[in-house]
Amino acid sequence: xxxxxxxxxxxxxxxxxxxxxxxxxxxxxxxxxxxxxxxxxxxxxxxxxxxxxxxxxxxxxxxxxxxxxxxxxxxxxxxxxxxxxxxxxxxxxxxxxxxxxxxxxxxxxxxxxxxxxxxxxxxxxxxxxxxxxxxxxxxxxxxxxxxxxxxxxxxxxxxxxxxxxxxxxxxxxxxxxxxxxxxxxxxxxxxxxxxxxxxxxxxxxxxxxx
Amino acid sequence: xxxxxxxxxxxxxxxxxxxxxxxxxxxxxxxxxxxxxxxxxxxxxxxxxxxxxxxxxxxxxxxxxxxxxxxxxxxxxxxxxxxxxxxxxxxxxxxxxxxxxxxxxxxxxxxxxxxxxxxxxxxxxxxxxxxxxxxxxxxxxxxxxxxxxxxxxxxxxxxxxxxxxxxxxxxxxxxxxxxxxxxx
Numbered sequence: 416x417x418x419x420x421x422x423x424x425x426x427x428x429x430x431x432x433x434x435x436x437x438x439x440x441x442x443x444x445x446x447x448x449x450x451x452x453x454x455x456x457x458x459x460x461x462x463x464x465x466x467x468x469x470x471x472x473x474x475x476x477x478x479x480x481x482x483x484x485x486x487x488x489x490x491x492x493x494x495x496x497x498x499x500x501x502x503x504x505x506x507x508x509x510x511x512x513x514x515x516x517x518x519x520x521x522x523x524x525x526x527x528x529x530x531x532x533x534x535x536x537x538x539x540x541x542x543x544x545x546x547x548x549x550x551x552x553x554x555x556x557x558x559x560x561x562x563x564x565x566x567x568x569x570x571x572x573x574x575x576x577x578x579x580x581x582x583x584x585x586x587x588x589x590x591x592x593x594x595x596x597x598x599x600x601x602x603x604x605x606x607x608x609x610x611x612x613x614x615x616x617x618x619x620x621x622x623x624x625x
Numbered sequence: 626x627x628x629x630x631x632x633x634x635x636x637x638x639x640x641x642x643x644x645x646x647x648x649x650x651x652x653x654x655x656x657x658x659x660x661x662x663x664x665x666x667x668x669x670x671x672x673x674x675x676x677x678x679x680x681x682x683x684x685x686x687x688x689x690x691x692x693x694x695x696x697x698x699x700x701x702x703x704x705x706x707x708x709x710x711x712x713x714x715x716x717x718x719x720x721x722x723x724x725x726x727x728x729x730x731x732x733x734x735x736x737x738x739x740x741x742x743x744x745x746x747x748x749x750x751x752x753x754x755x756x757x758x759x760x761x762x763x764x765x766x767x768x769x770x771x772x773x774x775x776x777x778x779x780x781x782x783x784x785x786x787x788x789x790x791x792x793x794x795x796x797x798x799x800x801x802x803x804x805x806x807x808x809x
Contacts, residue, residue: 420768425686426649432641435690496691497704565688
């Protein structure tokens with residue numbers, strides 16, 4: 416094929432093109448909505464959901480997962496562009512600082528003797544599993560959208576998509592989870608998101624190559 | 626470059642909105658940019674250079690959503706060209722190691738630079754076989770016979786939209802085959 420012919424073919428495929436960042440946001444939102452509906456239909460929400468929303472610890476779970484999802488999406492959009500230097504790690508400091516401050520505050524108002532119990536909560540391994548499972552669909556949608564990207568490091572793009580998906584999954588799980596201690600959130604929600612991030616990094620390394 | 630940088634940026638911005646004519650102009654200028662970049666970095670024959678140029682153009686097409694119109698276009702083009710060049714060199718290195726033991730006159734013929742006027746881009750043709758029959762007809766019709774989408778659609782008895790879908794899928798498949806170095 417002559418290059419001029421190739422150009423003619425490519426031009427014939429012109430079409431309005433969405434920025435990759437917007438595709439990622441759409442994927443995160445739609446994957447999150449479908450996963451949320453499935454979750455409510457299959458698992459349900461906590462019985463005391465309305466009353467619990469008055470508890471700042473519960474509100475924090477939603478706030479923290481939302482901030483993490485937005486920060487991870489920003490990173491994913493950025494590492495998907497080949498002309499950008501490394502990921503803007505600074506953005507990820509926002510959820511980390513938020514989590515650190517809230518955990519410190521919670522520990523300060525909780526007697527030292529109940530820290531261990533707060534950290535372990537009720538069935539932490541079930542929570543961990545549910546967070547990872549709930550994250551699968553949003554993470555998959557995000558990885559799919561990330562295929563429109565041209566990342567210098569496919570594993571990093573996968574990791575960012577996985578962190579966003581993990582945060583969305585953890586946010587959905589917060590409608591159900593009866594463990595409200597911030598210490599619990601930091602440990603088990605954090606662990607769940609780290610697992611999703613690692614898994615998506617492994618997938619991205621192959622799947623997002625271009 | 627056949628367009629000034631501001632004109633090229635404007636053309637590419639219009640291309641992202643789906644303007645076919647602006648896109649064709651932009652791609653011609655981008656091809657020239659890429660060729661200069663690759664030639665400077667790859668000491669090889671013309672056919673190899675054009676091979677990388679074509680793979681880069683295909684990637685630029687499929688990844689054009691990663692260019693932000695508020696950012697300069699040329700560094701983005703170079704970033705994609707460099708990525709494809711590294712990819713290409715790795716693949717070639719692998720192939721060369723594979724044939725190093727049994728070099729014959731036939732394999733050497735491939736390495737002899739072709740005269741410039743004969744040079745077609747090349748390798749993408751070898752991958753056309755990975756396309757579905759419809760995709761092949763569409764890509765050949767547009768590329769080799771220089772026909773329009775409407776014309777190809779009429780011949781195949783398809784709607785234009787169906788031809789565009791086949792074209793888009795075919796280009797994606799072509800890019801992936803080229804990247805994996807599939808030779809049919």
